[in-house]
Each structure stands twice: as structure tokens, then as C-alpha cells.
Amino acid sequence: MDAQHLEKLAEESSWEVAESFITEYAALLPRRVDRIVRTVTVRDRDIAMDFLLSLKTTSWLAGALRMNQLCRELELALALADVAAVATIVQDIEQHLPSLQEALASRPRHVLTVLSPAALRR
Template sequence: MSTFDPRDLDRLAQDVDNWPFTVSFAHTYRRLLPQRVERIVTATEVGDLEGALDATLSLRVASSIVGTLELVEMARFIEGRLRLGDVVGALARVRLVPAAAERADRALASYLVEYADS
């Protein structure tokens, strides 16, 4: 599974016909990523299924828009476990999310730097 696929951002830019908006969205995603991850980790650790599911859905949707595919797949798995009430199964994957988020952030940042330089 790829960490990041820029085609999703390219598709967003085409859909809204506004590349500066797309770049701004990507920067906002990066800024909010640590908070999204922390919400998932905290809610899952304390057994707050509703809060964990809400945070997981937020991460999944935003990640799918910017193309951070590893996080999308992790969020899908976590969502499935949470919907089954399997907090232990969800938590096992949740503990891997912070490292995946760091990889996604680095890949997205690198792409945005390349865009700025072109």
C-alpha cells in the first residue's frame, strides 16, 4: 500500500477547478492531522466507541481526499472493528496510526514542496 498518491489531489483540483484551494486544503489537512490522530488514539484507549468512530471517519474521509492511502486503509480497518464493538482489535491498529500519519505528512509535504518549486 502506498503512503500517498498525488492523483487524488490532482482530481480534487480538477473538480473544484482551483489549484490554490487544493493546496490550501492539503496544508489544512497536514495541520489538523496530529489532532485527528490524537482523537482516535485517546477515544479508543478509553473505550469511547462513538468518539473513536467519529474521529476515524474524519480521518478516513479527509485522507481519501488528499490521497494518503495508507491512512485510508487503516481507518477503514479501525472503523470496521469499532462497528463490531471490537475495541481491542481497533486499538491494535490504532497504535500504528501515529507512525503512518508521520509518513503521510512527510510524503504530502514533499509533494507540496515540489509543487511550489514548479
């Protein structure tokens, strides 16, 4: 997790918006990953791309840079119709999910503290 991305969001909007965004991101993350896995499994590339682009963008804003990178890799593999790469990257995403969830669960102590209104005024 890279708190600088959330700091920028907080600076451009507000601390409350950043806090709400990261809370929603964490809550929706498992479902978003599951949707990508399911659509890739049934080879519905267009829908998978829609879900993937959403997760890629929100991961970037949340500072979840590894998830963002995996989404970019999957986007390329889907565009190239590289079935083997798609399967490997989907597996990487599934394996990364628990560590990202753990980082998000501990974020109030290390991320949102950085984003507090007092810290943003420094």
C-alpha cells in the first residue's frame, strides 16, 4: 500500500472522501476479484475487461500498486488472447488478494492516520 495515492485523493477532495473511498475499496475488493476470475474462466473477455479496468483504476487510487500492476498485466494478456498468461495472472491476483486485504485491514493505524486533517495541513 502506498499512502501517497490516498494523500493525493484527500488533498484533491477531502479526508472524508479518501476515508470513504478506501473503506469501500476494501469492502468491494473480494467481489471484484471474484467477478474477474469468473468472467475470465468462462472466457467472456469484454465483461472481464470492464471489471478489470474498474479494479485497476480503483487499485491505483487506493495505492494498491501490486494489484494495479497485476490488473495491467492481465489487461495485456487478455488483449493478446494469451490464455496461459491469463491463467497465471488470475492465479497471481487470487494469491495476492489475502495480503492486500490484510494491508487494508490494518490501514487505519498507518494510512488514515497520515490522512488526518491535521496531517494534511502540515
